[in-house]
Amino acid sequence: MKTTVLISGAGIAGPALAFWLRKRGFAPTVVERAPALREGGSAVDFRGEQMTLLERMGILEDIRAKETAMGEQVIVDGRGRKVAQMPSVFFSGEVEIERGDLTRILYDHTKDDVEYVFGDWITGLGEVADGVDVSFAHGEQRRFDLVVGADGMHSGVRRLTFGDEERFRTDLGFHTAAFTVPNHLGLDHVGQICSVPGRTVMVASGRDRAALNVSLVFASESLEVRRRDAETQKKVLVERYADFGWEAPTLLECLGDVDALYFDSLSQIHLGKWSQGRVVLLGDAAWCAGPGGSGTGLAMTGAYILAGELAAAHGDHEAAFARYEEKMRGPVKVSQKQAAGIGTFLAPKTRFLVGYRNVLYRVLGSRPMTKVFTWITSRAANAVTLENYDAPVAARG
Missing domain, CATH: 3.50.50.60 (FAD/NAD(P)-binding domain)
Incomplete structure (x- = not known):
């Protein structure tokens, strides 16, 4: 049995x-x-x-x-100007x-x-x-x-x-949210990242060019928001990003029509x-x-x-x-x-740290550093040895 x-x-x-x-x-x-x-x-x-x-x-x-099939991630400032870019392997792995x-x-x-x-x-x-x-x-x-x-x-x-x-x-001092809106930016297999102190907006469009995947990360202590209370979660996001600038106003305007919202602490x-x-x-x-x-x-x-x-x-x-x-x-x-x-890397808490993080992006995104950073981001994935459970016991040890 x-x-x-x-x-x-x-x-x-x-x-x-x-x-x-x-x-x-x-x-x-x-x-x-x-x-x-x-x-x-x-x-x-x-x-x-x-x-x-x-x-x-x-x-x-x-x-x-x-x-x-995502391409590079472009880091932009509040005016949408490119300040750095990262190859796809850093954020998107091998697949x-x-x-x-x-x-x-x-x-x-x-x-x-x-x-x-x-x-x-x-x-x-x-x-x-x-x-x-x-x-x-x-x-x-x-x-x-x-x-x-x-x-x-x-x-x-x-x-x-x-x-x-x-x-x-153990809370890490940040919250994150993710949702999908129409791709008003016309992004095509590329992402953009914009940060101000303590808050970040990431947008990307991959296989479905009509859709824009939005991820928000912001510094925050514990929030008294119920897990399944999407309307209150949306209000929190509107309040936190009201003065963010860049593309945030358009994204927040679309948020009201979002049916599937992910919202949680890091x-x-x-x-x-x-x-x-x-x-x-x-x-x-x-x-x-x-x-x-x-x-x-x-x-x-x-x-x-x-x-x-x-x-x-x-x-x-x-x-x-x-x-x-x-x-x-x-x-x-x-x-x-x-x-x-x-969280600190995605949404640095001071203007100095935002600038410092962007400099790191430029350095890590350079060709000489690609292999080093790829090794760093792959450590967790390569920390496990996949035993062959189909092999005889003696062979598996």
Whole structure:
């Protein structure tokens, strides 16, 4: 009889884990609070060893067919004048794809033999001798052999298992927002970045030339804004960027018609342990690093390792969870360290630091520095050695 695994979260980490669990002979079920797959979202990139992982999954060509094919990022001043530019590899890696497109690819590769439950979520977990009794907001209680929380930084599974989020979340002093508006700038596979002290606007248009992807980063202490209160979030953005200048007035005017808004703090998650009993965490639920930490690729790598160790352990989930954590702790540490200062870099807090950051962009964007900076941004991606779980045990060591 196949081991049943309930995965909370149908973003990226969850379906990636379902992909590998199914391949290893498990019976995964994915539950997702949203009523359907989440479309759109900011772009995510892959580089280094992560490309090997995509090849092993057989999805690299699918990703290339949907890649943003972004070109350079141009840093401009308040009048729109270019002050520096960065090659695409710095921000877009070896291949870049919008989050919604990647989610769809993973779903399409798993939907035929993985159970997906949309519009529901876990409300209770009760471990028994041979499994976990799971209560849902809408569905009937069910028992699974194992439960995986792949439900993001604000993980409900983590809260039920380890306690309130505030115990494990470290805020980095910045907030970020992302949304899509019509491409009134006419950008074509290129991005622009404009910063004033403590605030940054980034715009880009890739595969869909009609759409302009907007990302905002601004310095901020804790904000009393509910996660699903989009209207209040929009008001905060309007207030914070009212005097920004450049293209901000037009972007803010379009914000009122935006249906899908991402708004959150830049934060990291630090836990002493990622599992308890038959429940384990994956991706941002376990180790959220923040932008610049190669988080998407790291989550998919973690999914590969977790499924591989579960299969190798032949039913000993505690041993599998321990091996998974042992192999991922080092790369996660690199990722979190790499991302810890990203807010200060993206939205420097003083005029001097904005100018200094732009000088760094010019230096790092020069041809002699390209290889050095590419190595720096690839450290998290290359910190994991992808073990071949299909090889005989003796060969794997």
